[in-house]
């Protein structure tokens with residue numbers, strides 16, 4: 363009971379902050395939106411990908427994955443700001459289990475990531491993307507949750523180790539962008555050069571995007587169960603590590 | 615039972631000993647002060663007592679709970695007002711207090727009631743639904759104090775509660791602190807303001823470079839100086855040094871120090887010392903412009919124990935705090 367209360371409190375805080383910052387939300391989805399609106403039609407009309415009848419349809423799950431990746435990782439890394447602006451002290455001095463604090467923060471961040479992901483799904487639908495089924499669309503929200511959990515766990519783990527803003531910039535350029543580009547969000551992952559194929563296969567987002575394609579379009583490279591297995595495992599590992607490292611945080 | 619009990623409490627950062635074998639005990643209901651300049655180790659000591667920083671060695675107990683072995687029990691007994699800003703300024707005052715109440719496991723009805731009470735206490739009721747980022751520094755400080763009290767802590771830590779605030783707001787906050795203490799809340803307050811420590815605290819530990827150099831009531835600390843302070847100003851600044859030299863020679867002068875063009879003498883009996891001082895100066899042809907006699911202050915106590923005055927906080931620190939509060 364106490365655990366749920368702590369998780370709920372931290373989740374509530376993320377929600378209150380999220381509702382206050384519509385401008386930030388617009389900022390956060392503007393990049394994936396541009397990919398969708400510009401890249402979709404542009405590549406769709408000028409290039410022909412192997413085995414892909416409609417590039418915009420193909421791109422949409424990738425862009426949803428991108429939205430969830432960016433939002434959740436930023437959500438995790440936002441612990442750096444909590445530290446910087448002092449609120450972290452308020453949390454760390456409270457008589458609560460920090461594992462549940464980290465979990466609440468994670469679920470809060472994932473919720474905002476899911477809201478943004480669903481928003482992208484709706485926008486793409488309005489642009490004419492045909493989803494395979496209603497249940498598939500519902501299931502894709504659960505997939506967004508798992509993807510979000512995995513990357514917010516990674517964000518929390520990094521934020522617990524990183525002291526500064528410079529470190530934060532590094533995370534963006536050396537982690538978030540490669541994870542996005544290597545995930546097959548923009549291109550089919552079959553028939554790639556071997557070295558690239560390896561990198562794509564170690565990228566956890568690859569399986570998230572593939573799962574989203576399975577749900578939304580009904581086509582995928584790997585079986586859905588394998589995708590779900592991998593992203594669930596990834597989420598469990600990063601959340602455990604993130605919560606553990608967060609628990610170790612000391613402040614003076 | 616003592617509310618706080620430390621023995622040989624030490625914190626080392628690399629090769630810096632931030633707190634060096636501090637042993638203090640604080641009684642129930644006491645308002646205990648830690649007085650020292652910037653970097654003395656006050657915040658580090660508070661952080662160890664409030665379980666956010668593990669001690670390097672030594673023991674500390676809060677309400678009988680060991681800070682290392684029973685941190686949750688310690689956390690449940692204390693409230694902390696941190697030196698640096700720790701509110702979520704994208705939320706309203708009420709939301710900040712509500713989240714706090716939830717973290718401390720308070721029921722909804724109790725949260726409501728207590729929120730109204732503490733907001734009333736710090737006179738923020740009419741701004742309770744405004745975003746914290748629209749608050750002034752003084753209002754944020756008051757809200758932080760309110761939040762620290764929200765869950766009825768047995769002990770309240772206040773780390774430099776009036777740092778960077780204007781004089782009026784400081785006096786206001788002093789009033790809250792006094793009022794709370796009279797209601798029975800045990801408090802540990804850190805400050806580098808002499809007047810604050812003198813005005814508020816039942817007992818004061820003077821801390822310098824991590825060491826507690828004196829610990830007593832403000833009255834006793836001052837009484838230990840055993841004497842009065844005479845300050846002299848001369849018209850011609852060049853005559854200061856000769857005047858100092860001639861004063862050092864006198865038996866009735868215990869201590870001499872020269873600061874900001876004022877010669878400060880510690881003497882046994884102030885009233886009786888002024889005539890000989892003036893005649894010595896006249897004999898050496900030095901023209902005294904003003905003489906003042908006063909009882910020792912904590913400032914003098916600090917100089918007595920450390921050989922230095924507590925410097926006013928550096929501009930850089932003030933800037934940093936202001937910047938933080940503005941964000």
Ligand SMILES: Nc1ncnc2c1ncn2[C@@H]1O[C@H](COP(=O)(O)OP(=O)(O)O)[C@@H](O)[C@H]1O
Pocket residue numbers: 614627630632650651652653654655656657658659
């Ligand atoms: N996390 C830390 N790492 C290294 N040095 C620290 C840390 N925290 C404090 N210090 C150093 O310890 C000393 C005491 O600091 P602090 O307790 O903040 O002093 P005060 O609160 O009395 O101004 C200072 O020299 C400070 O630079």
Ligand SMILES: [Mg+2]
Pocket residue numbers: 653656657658697773774
């Ligand atoms: Mg301090």
